[in-house]
Amino acid sequence: MPVDTPTFCPATLGWPLPEGRPGGPTQEDQRGLLAALATTRLDWGTLGPHLAFDPSGYVRRRLFLNNSWEILLLCWLPGHHTALHDHGASWGSTLVVLGDLVETTYRWQGQGIPLEKTGDNQLGERQITVETHDTIHVVSNRSAAPAVSLHLYSPPLKYLHAYDLESGEQNYVEPSESRFYTR
Numbered sequence: 001m002p003v004d005t006p007t008f009c010p011a012t013l014g015w016p017l018p019e020g021r022p023g024g025p026t027q028e029d030q031r032g033l034l035a036a037l038a039t040t041r042l043d044w045g046t047l048g049p050h051l052a053f054d055p056s057g058y059v060r061r062r063l064f065l066n067n068s069w070e071i072l073l074l075c076w077l078p079g080h081h082t083a084l085h086d087h088g089a090s091w092g093s094t095l096v097v098l099g100d101l102v103e104t105t106y107r108w109q110g111q112g113i114p115l116e117k118t119g120d121n122q123l124g125e126r127q128i129t130v131e132t133h134d135t136i137h138v139v140s141n142r143s144a145a146p147a148v149s150l151h152l153y154s155p156p157l158k159y160l161h162a163y164d165l166e167s168g169e170q171n172y173v174e175p176s177e178s179r180f181y182t183r
């Protein structure tokens with residue numbers, strides 16, 4: 001029995017969610033979804049009621065959840081950033097729908113070893129980034145204006161790991177319990 005949140009219909013984004021699969025989307029599903037995501041209809045009449053900003057940190061709103069897919073809307077003020085994290089067993093994709101974000105990626109090298117920075121991706125409006133099982137990153141709003149991003153995960157994010165940059169320490173986190181990841 002799906003546990004859909006009734007307040008948001010994914011169809012308003014202008015494309016259908018791929019069929020849910022136990023292990024997450026296939027590569028073909030991923031390609032199709034990323035192509036569809038680029039055509040997303042940004043209807044602020046629909047998204048607007050879900051926007052929320054909080055000076056103390058970015059706001060994470062869950063728009064939709066079923067057994068296979070989770071859709072989040074993240075609202076960022078200047079200076080807001082995530083913790084350094086991975087995405088557990090979930091595949092994800094992120095579409096910037098307003099403003100500019102920066103994704104800084106890292107490679108984990110083991111406990112006791114600092115993580116290695118591997119890149120800085122500037123993400124403007126309508127740009128997309130993908131979160132694979134290997135992705136470890138910090139997402140931040142370094143601009144002087146608010147930003148909003150849409151995030152899709154499959155399977156839904158049940159857990160992830162947060163990392164300490166210097167020590168390489170890896171901590172299991174359930175997003176619903178995490179102060180820094182969920183609002």
Ligand SMILES: [Fe+2]
Pocket residue numbers: 085086087131137139
């Ligand atoms: Fe992430």
